[in-house]
Amino acid sequence: MSRVLGIELRRSAAAGTALLLAAAGALLLYFTAEAMFSAGWMQLAMTQRLFLAVLWPLALAAGAWQATRDRRSGVTELFASTPRPRASRVAPTLVTMAIAVFAGYLAMGIAGSLRIIGTAEYLPVQFVTVTAVGLLALIAAVWLGMAAGRALPWLVTAPALAVAGLGLLLLIPGATRPRGWLALVFSPIYEMNMPDDYATVPFRASVSQAVWLAALAVTAVLLFVADSRRLRVAAVLPVVLGAALAITVMPHQDRYVTGAVDPVARDLVCDEDDPRVCVSRVHTGLLPEIVGPARDALTALAQLPGAPATVHEDTTTYIPDVYPPWRTDVTMFRVEVGKDGHLVDPDSVLPEVVAGAFASPPDCEDRSARMADRYAAAHWLIGSEPVAPETSPAEMAEVPYVAEAVEIWRGLQTMPDAEAQARVERLRKDALACTVDGGLSKP
């Protein structure tokens, strides 16, 4: 068997398929999604799943192309005349093509991991399940392609199938609206886009998708090996059962994956020395970059009475809004990961952390300090003029409050030190008490 497998690996479309998937996947990762997967392993796995939009149709086409090999070589009748059962003859081909897509998808993952291997540390179990479902999707696609190629052994089958496959993937969310969870069952890419830093895919969603894809794969294999009409009709059974089971397993709620947050990834991990600097577990690899400027920020803040003594990452997640516990002795800042897996702008950590001390509790809406005031106060404490931070993505580089912050900061510089100090202290006190009225410019 292994000898046959070796021959089949060399003589089938396997090598080309693996190469195609790996190359297409790596190009997509590096050209279109640089900033999407730089935060960690989970983001890489989810971004890879997003690109199944391209890889899945390609796998369909590769399978169909492979299945038309006998006809292209003109040996269909010859093989039909041998007594060996079709199932045992085509089994090595099925295995080879599965190996090919497996290798291609893994190679894509390895190519992506080169970018983040230095900074990503947190590797959750869901990374494995999300990747496994992606692999299963590709295997199902390549086998489905082989079944289609066997049924319609023409040259045009493969490209037409790829176009149809892509059309199907694009249509699923529209066709199942307003039941978004249904699209989540049948499409391996739906709701995988733009994974944020604490994103995860709940285990039940992965199981449901795996059930559906496995059923699809079984049906494809049956269709490909069947040499009787009865077996071909029976092939419908697994796909129907799988669909029913997958629908039962999937929780019937929308935004099931989009709203999912991995609490472990979000937990704070602290630097061992004092004063304490803590970031979420997913950003642990960035802690060495953050600790230095964060401690400088605490030193600058020490000019204030009752200054915070600890720095935490702001791990707020939105829709539904979940805030970290509010403490007045903690200053919080958001960690923005750039394309290379490192901080977008290491120079912005210092002002961000200092400005965090002028934030208000989450439920305090229009009585909190404005951004311009926060940054002006922060820069007054640091002793440098406010500058626009680099942001990710670059299009958002227009930070609206910077010009105003510079103006307020210049105002503070012209005042006597005691007056400026008093205003900054007042801003901090009012922000904590949720009673800001006017800000720094108000006497």
Next chain:
Amino acid sequence: MTWIALYLRSRRAPAALVVSIGGAALMWTLWSLASNSRAVGVQMVILTVLLLVAALTVTLGGPDDALEATASLPWPPRRIAHLVIAFLLVVVPLLATLATGARFEPVGLVIRDAAGLLGLTALGAATVGTARAWFLPLGWTLAAALFPQPEPLLGRILTWQAQAPDSTAAGLTAALLAVGGLVVYAAKGPVTRL
């Protein structure tokens, strides 16, 4: 007349014609049913052009290209005529939809993508063989249609299929592929590789 009939039969032209017209009709029907908008979505337009080009790719080679090449006929003009007619077979049905309720627009994009993709597939037919000629157009176009990159210039060139019709970089890329494919295919003709 006999020659043309035999040629078309050997190139499986009737089947390809049925598939390409059928493909266009299918896409038109799908859009008419699925959407109220009169202008067909750009991704759908690109995919339709790709489908029609893939359907006509089959006609670029015959059952025995080496044998065919030995015939002492002036092949280059015939091959050029073949590609030009294939181009018209992609463009004309799609332009005809402009008069209907599901319009495959913009015209510039249809013409540019049809020419570029046909050139690319002809280039493939003359180098890696007709059977494999669709590999590159398919993979490239799927990726470009889903993830078009309007910036920077390299992005516009690499995803030329999905750029706005007034993009010079995309137009030039398509023109280069079209002319390159036309010249290479006319000079070399299709090759057969199993």
